[in-house]
Amino acid sequence: MSEASDRKALLNTLSIDRDAKVDGGRPLKWFALIAVVGSVVFMTWFFTPLLGNGDGVVINTAVASSASRVDVSDSVLDATGYVVARVQATVSSKTTGKVVSVLIEEGDVVAKGQLLATLDDSIPRAQLALSESRLESARAGLRELEVELKQAQLDLERTQGLAQRNLASKADLDRDGLDVEALIARLNRSGKEILVAERSVAVQLRMLDDMRIRAPFAGIVVAKSAQPGEMISPVSAGGGFTRTGICTIVDMESLEVEVDVNEAYINRVYAAQPVQVTLNAYPDHHFPAAVIAIIPTANRSKATVRVRVAFIERDERVLPDMGVRVAFLDESTQVQPEDVPSGVLIPFDSVAEDGQGQFVCVVDAERTNRRSVTLAERRGSRVRIVAGLGDGERVVADLSGELLSVLLEGGRVSVVN
Numbered sequence: 002m003s004e005a006s007d008r009k010a011l012l013n014t015l016s017i018d019r020d021a022k023v024d025g026g027r028p029l030k031w032f033a034l035i036a037v038v039g040s041v042v043f044m045t046w047f048f049t050p051l052l053g054n055g056d057g058v059v060i061n062t063a064v065a066s067s068a069s070r071v072d073v074s075d076s077v078l079d080a081t082g083y084v085v086a087r088v089q090a091t092v093s094s095k096t097t098g099k100v101v102s103v104l105i106e107e108g109d110v111v112a113k114g115q116l117l118a119t120l121d122d123s124i125p126r127a128q129l130a131l132s133e134s135r136l137e138s139a140r141a142g143l144r145e146l147e148v149e150l151k152q153a154q155l156d157l158e159r160t161q162g163l164a165q166r167n168l169a170s171k172a173d174l175d176r177d178g179l180d181v182e183a184l185i186a187r188l189n190r191s192g193k194e195i196l197v198a199e200r201s202v203a204v205q206l207r208m209l210d211d212m213r214i215r216a217p218f219a220g221i222v223v224a225k226s227a228q229p230g231e232m233i234s235p236v237s238a239g240g241g242f243t244r245t246g247i248c249t250i251v252d253m254e255s256l257e258v259e260v261d262v263n264e265a266y267i268n269r270v271y272a273a274q275p276v277q278v279t280l281n282a283y284p285d286h287h288f289p290a291a292v293i294a295i296i297p298t299a300n301r302s303k304a305t306v307r308v309r310v311a312f313i314e315r316d317e318r319v320l321p322d323m324g325v326r327v328a329f330l331d332e333s334t335q336v337q338p339e340d341v342p343s344g345v346l347i348p349f350d351s352v353a354e355d356g357q358g359q360f361v362c363v364v365d366a367e368r369t370n371r372r373s374v375t376l377a378e379r380r381g382s383r384v385r386i387v388a389g390l391g392d393g394e395r396v397v398a399d400l401s402g403e404l405l406s407v408l409l410e411g412g413r414v415s416v417v418n
Contacts, residue, residue: 016248062364062406063398065390067284067346076277076328078269082260082310084280084323087253088218094120095211097234100227105248107225111216120233129205136198143191148185157181164166214247223321224249256319257293257312258383260327261305270295270329276310279376281324284392285343289313292329344387345394349379353400359391362397362408369397369408 098120105117157177163169227233227244234243258278262270276290293309300306310327312319351361352374359376362369374389390396397408 030292031247041289048086060364060369060404061398062164062395063348063351065347065386065392065394065396067345067392076330077260078266078329080262080308080327080329082258082325082327084256084321084325084338084383086251086253086255086317086321087257087261088255089249089321090217091224091246092117092214092217093235093247094233095235095238096208097232097243098212098233100229100233100244100247102229103225103227103247105222105225107222111220111222111223111250113219114215116213116228117216118214120212120214125205125209125212129209132198132201132205136195136202139191139195139198142263143188143195146184146188146191150181150188153181153184159277164409184416208284216250218250218252220250220252222248223251236379254315256321258310258325258327260289260308260310261300261303263306264299264304264306266337267295267306267308270308275330277328277330278312279326280311280319283318286318288316288319290327344377344385345390346380346385347390347396348398349382349384350399351396352376353405361386362400362405363390364395364397 025383038361101119101121103118105111111117157174157180160169160174160177164171164174225248226246227248232243233247234245236245271291272294274292276292278288278290280286280288290310290312293311296307296309298306324400347361353362354360354361358373360371363372374386377385377387379385397404400408
């Protein structure tokens, strides 16, 4: 019986249990895992522009540009150049000497003849004293000769009286006469020597005054080149240890613009032509100017002709070596300063509106700030802002959609451009 039971048990192990459940759980788990991973990848790709990979909201920005940079006149030629000074000098000494004091600093306004610096004048003073002593000696010699001449003239008069009474010989009369003539000649020579001594004193006074360096014209000090204790010379005689100037002075009234115009377009430029000058440092302001002269020579290497342009009115904002943009105008198209538009231009989509009015989102570092603005006319895809925004400030380029509500909360942003 035990053997039959064993056989039955073995047969039962080979039979199929149709009531048992099929184990399909493992493929379903893999399918669910793949679906979750795909969803995460899709959500990451879709929301990356809004989340910025955890660094902040990713935004596109635009820079506010001055409205005056847009052409406001029909210029016949546009060029670039620099502000230059026609009257500029590096003030130095006439002779080599040691600087004792410097009385100016950069930015000082100086008048013509104003004392700028002093040099060591010990040697010129000693030479002046020597020349003055020689002058006094020459004058003393002249007084001595005048006395001798007076005595010789008295002797001559006595000899003439004796000769008339035949008490003096002809030889005595001639001798006394020649003595008088010799003293007169010596007296004239002594006068010439005094004149030479006086001129020598004048030279020494001039050399002494040269130790005091003065401004050759009125202007502004733009560079200070020497300090007390340094040697200065009109030439580089001492190499790097000797200065060649005390300071550089610029006459601000002589500022003008130099422009290199391509020789192919020089026929569009003429003398006294109206010009509009715009400084790169102040793009919102235009300065009226006019052509002074066209230099009658061309630069062979650059194929350009130099043109000089003068400012009609002096402005303190104009400084030497500033970069400028120059628009050469016709008489009929000359633009007056009051015709130049103000404000800045930004994309029209950068402006939004709510119950408080129109505003933009200004990007500052990694934050955005709401700022109210005043709009003027629209120019294509851009709009002119006349109040609330300055030139060069960066704003969010597009405030449409759900991005606006996120930005108004003042969260961190990540700038794309």
